[in-house]
Amino acid sequence: MTVLVFIDPDYPAGRIADAKLPQLFATDLGATRGDGIFESLLVVEGKPKKIQAHLNRLASSAQLLELQIPSQQQWLAAVDTAITAFGQPDAVVKLLVTRGIEGRPNPTAWVQIFAPPALGKQQRESGLDVLLLDRGYDSDLAQRAPWLLLGAKTLSYAVNMAALRYAHQQGADDVIFTSSDGRVLEGPTSSVLIARREGEKKRLVTPQLDAGILPGTTQGALFAAAQQAGWELGYGPLVPQDLFEADAAWLISSVRLLAPINRIDGQEIGSTQDRTELSAELSAILADTE
């Protein structure tokens, strides 16, 4: 089941709409130009996880696209309405905003809620085979070319979807993009994370944000909690060799959470024992975050 809640000035708590009927105009710039932004987040026991981080990132994406979007209060009300209407304690919520119907001034904004996909649990438990694929961009491009919208979570995800199809055809599960100057960037729908044991120290490292990647909300929550638990933190730059030499590596995202990487380009990352132990430890830390 999927429930939709549109943000609509006539409905302060959001307007519930039937997902089994057409609800978008064919001239909506989201559909014709991929011109919009989104967020996906998990609802656990009826409570949206790290909603503020997602609203902050949505606002940041909106700024990069110069898109006027509803207020945080409107989003929170619509999310509440969606969770209540959905009626199940565990769910995935998406927040979506497009530039609206062509020729009209207002964005189209809605919340979608649905059951968590089974694939997420399976990949958390079994791990991933990942391919490194060239994203084609230099790691220093984001600053000098704001029109490329690097760092915005846009609805123009055709390349992300194509990269995943390409990986599946090669027998892999997922992708890590690299920059044309050889840096590790992110997955098509996730952040990259590695763990290194250095004597007594344990260190978590993720690629640096100024490479034009999305700031991972789940990576951010895990970093804050892991630091409390005694982990050291690092922010790239990372190159593929850092992945191959890690004690464990993960793709981390809001819905699938912490999915361990078994192999990259066919080469095993760490050992089964390290992956299992470190995944269990970090998943427990992550589960305790808001």
Add this chain to the structure above:
Amino acid sequence: MTVLVFIDPDYPAGRIADAKLPQLFATDLGATRGDGIFESLLVVEGKPKKIQAHLNRLASSAQLLELQIPSQQQWLAAVDTAITAFGQPDAVVKLLVTRGIEGRPNPTAWVQIFAPPALGKQQRESGLDVLLLDRGYDSDLAQRAPWLLLGAKTLSYAVNMAALRYAHQQGADDVIFTSSDGRVLEGPTSSVLIARREGEKKRLVTPQLDAGILPGTTQGALFAAAQQAGWELGYGPLVPQDLFEADAAWLISSVRLLAPINRIDGQEIGSTQDRTELSAELSAILADTE
């Protein structure tokens, strides 16, 4: 007025739908992932211009996205229905296909018809101020990274729209993208064309296709007709200096047609007289094409 005609197995000539009502599902992957493709073309005196070239390019985009799309016969029938329902002899037709509603096997495909925008005529007559903007990709990337969908006309156009907004903010009208290795690529919604007079010879040049740009259907039609009229043809590579040294340059596309470039990054291209004369000559050649 806008008329929609959906391709629907139950309606061999296409199903006419009201553009003033919602017609797309909010879970359509076109709207949530920009996962689809499109074409735009002109209808003149009730006849779609170079429809076969557009259907061929749509098929090529579909292949790059591994998207099953309706047959050419279905598209032609829907376009006919749209032109008849629209009732005006001059129009713009868009063909759109998305990967369909999430979880269902069929694409969503429709034709949209509407009146030609007034801006096109104005820009053909007055010319354009253009900015060169970095597209961030190497010109040899398309071959080695098919997952980047270079050369496909996808619905993921957020970057193209952002580049146009950026240009407008700088007081310019349009954009020419350059590759990170300094080659001239294309506009966000057009091909680039330059003319050089070399003694008695007249030469038209457009960037080479293997740089990962869209094959321009209007550029292709003009090239074929101009060759018949005695012009020599060339296919890049072009660098910005070639634009600055041209006798005239244009952005050429299916709806706006041949729009002369007055200035690039503030620098005049050719002379007013050359631009006027060459634009008139080539526009007449283009008007005579199918």
